[in-house]
Amino acid sequence: MTRVPRSARPPVAQPFRPADGRTGSPKGLRYGRLTIVAAAALAIARLSAQHAAPDWKTIEDETLRHYQAVLRLDTSNPPGNERLVADYVKGVFDTAGIPAEIFALDANRPNVVARLKGTGAKRPLLIMGHSDVVTVDAAKWKHPPFSATREDGYVYARGTIDDKDNLTAGLMTMLLLKRQQLPLDRDVIFLVESGEEGNSNFGIQFMVAQHFAAIDAEFCFAEGGGVTRIGGAPRFATVQATEKIPRGIELVARGISGHGSVPLASNAVVHLAAAVSRIGEWRPDVKFNETTGTYFRKLAAISPPDVAAHYRDVLSSDAKARAAADDWLFDHEPQHASMLRTSVSPNIVAAGYRSNVIPSEAKATLDVRMLPEEDPAAFLAQVKQVINDPAVEARFSAQNTRPAGVVARTDSEPFKSIEAANTRIYNVPTLPTMSTFATDMAQLRARGVQCFGIGPAVDLEDGPKGFGMHSDQERLLESELHRFVRFNYEVVADLARSK
């Protein structure tokens, strides 16, 4: 329970401290003679508040304490048990006097919503961090996955960068805003959601469907971006402004069953294989949107010339240049190739059960990641055209899909604020990105909330070395955790403080 020392607090901000989330009335206003003095004091207070920064050195202890505490709560999903984290976070807020509520579809998998009230001049700002983590293979971990061991400047644990970093930063931002008694033009809402790793029906889906009023906001921040360090130095920041929409497509080939000693022209396995082969070799058309166009332009500007050429060429109106760049990206930077189009990856095939029996049916599943502006029906028709075989049926699978929604604009107030903070704190340019995978922001975007994916700085080299998200040595630099808390606080304070 480290408190911000009195000396660090703005001297005359006391009367404005919100109580129970409500703005209190300044006492001075009751006395006519003192009104002018009070007004002057108010002006000074505001001015001081704007310039009084938290004492970051002291805050770091508290940050690390909460970070380690939540990392040590085993919320592997399945089964999740996010109640552990929800209870912890609720306890912290209760102590701090920040109103927080629990919303649960399943008592073991609750969500927490905390709110700091603003004047209501602007619509709320929502910050999110999910409380579940992916499962672990404990045998593979050098440091136990829920030990949050500190070593050589790093913290090692499942969830260190997915997503207990964002959770901790959101929590700290709420605590700091409260302590700083910052007057707010808008409510700041903090949501700790469960089930992000594959069971969003307990988390974001439940909140959006049943308790949307509790989290409705103009803007939201969640995981999905970050700062890329190369050779230990930050190079650029990314902000996820939009995301692709996952849609499974199932291929089913049907033929006549028979004995394997007599090959049949209708063999379902052969028809399916040909369909999967054609689909696998097909790359749908390159299509840019505001986010990806800006991304590749900005990336070209900060990349070495040999690589930059490909980023520029893929934007070219010359079809040949574009195709060559596209080929290069598919070979060398498949993540970028996927950003250029609705992508298709055949990931499951299942056909046959005995080597001497021709099966009557064969199935494949395509993992399709649609551009947000893609028309699903038209795309399915294209898939059928590529397959070009009446014996193979193509249809969307019934899989739980995430809806399409609004794109966060690069000319918006939050984007500018994030850009400014990245310059100030990391001294790097900001690139808007479209993630190729789905996030919990999809549901909010579908409801019109402009969402921005953010995150701490990590080394580009960490992924290939096996220290990345979902890996068996997931880790984060302590110094970058603290820098991220500062980034969070500054962006949120900038967007929410009364102006």
Added chain:
Amino acid sequence: MTTKRYVIAALVAAVSAAAAAQQSRAEPEWAKVEEETMRHYQAVLRLDTRNPPGNEHIVAEYVKKVLDAEGIPSQIVGSDMNRPNLIARLKGNGRKRPLLVMGHSDVVTVDDAKWKFPAFSATRDGGYVYGRGTVDDKDNLTAALMTMLMLKRLNVPLDRDVIFVSESGEEGSTGVGIGYLVRDHFPEIDAEYCLAEGGGVTRIGGEVKYATVQTLEKIPRGIELVAHGISGHGSVPLKSNAIVHLAGAVARVGEWRPEIRFNETTGTYFRKLAAISPPEVAKYYRDVLSTDAKTRKAADDWLFENEPRHSSMLRTSVSPNIFAGGYRSNVIPSEAKATLDVRALPDENPAKFLEEVKRVVNDPAVDVRFTGQNERPAGPDARLDSEAFKALEAAATRVYNTTTLPTMSTGATDMAQLRSKGVQCFGIGPATDMEDGPKGFGAHSDQERLLESELHRFVRFNWDVISNLARAK
């Protein structure tokens, strides 16, 4: 594994000299034989020997009892107490090498719910007997048993021993059946000729059209394709995707038809078939034998579309039957596998064929290799100018008044093991309606059946062939 062998009865070696002297050309009393045939046929059909688990001992014990009552020496041998084989022998004077007749005692499994008549009831209805095993293979088993009984009763003097084997495990577990017999009891079953399932008489519109005798069979060889690639998240397609590489390989192999090659059996088969077929179909049988590549290709295409069994007889065939990879829709797997069912022509060179498959696959990311699957060995074909084939042809003329076509079966049989030991084997069977298969009354179907009249005719055919080949002359 130690082989457990048990012998329930010792072979009685002595052959009565009196019996030998009692030369008899007497024919069986067919009306009486039919009753007995039906009794034994129904009895063995009612013994549930579905494989797995087999339990063939119940058939072996039944047959042994029948033979014992007749004074025909037999023994039960096996590596598994529940799955033994039966060997019986009628001694001849040894002037010629023995003749072996076989009928397997196991049947394929049943889906009881789908059977109109219970699968092991051997119900007689409308002139048919319905039951699992009616045409695979308790028909051959019954006919062979009846032939043994008649040869003994009529004291037929023999120039060669007649051996009767009822083997277990034919439907996928030959290790306990023919594999075991050839390995551990070959001297007891060694023969010049053997007769077993694999042929038959084809009726179309209720009329006998031709007989087939299997003289050769293809060799099953499994080939496995394994593609390796980089694993990853499905949101980012990868060029190395193992499923895509494997799909390309399977598609190419699936669309490939290996070269056409004829042997004595298949050449004779298509020529004879052309001679007895309606002109519009006969054309294809003749064209596929043509030396003109274009003509041959057109006929081959027609056969592949319309008569795939004939198309498979023309070549080493390849059928991709299993294709599996991936476990989660959003994860690109690092490996994907496919299994090809390959049926090689008896003269195929396996190593060379594998090279050809690799050339068709044409992708270094895909491994191509033979599977460790239980193989049936290759062996010489039964000769069409042999005494046995001539006897079969003559009997088909006498009993069915029809022509005989030698065939190469695309599926493997228990004769493969014997052929590899130099036994000339011939596949035979009763007459069935060509329409029965497509109508769902065929072997392995849920209404497997045989006409009673054809069962009896088949017993006569058996008697005719065997007595003709073995009788002292």
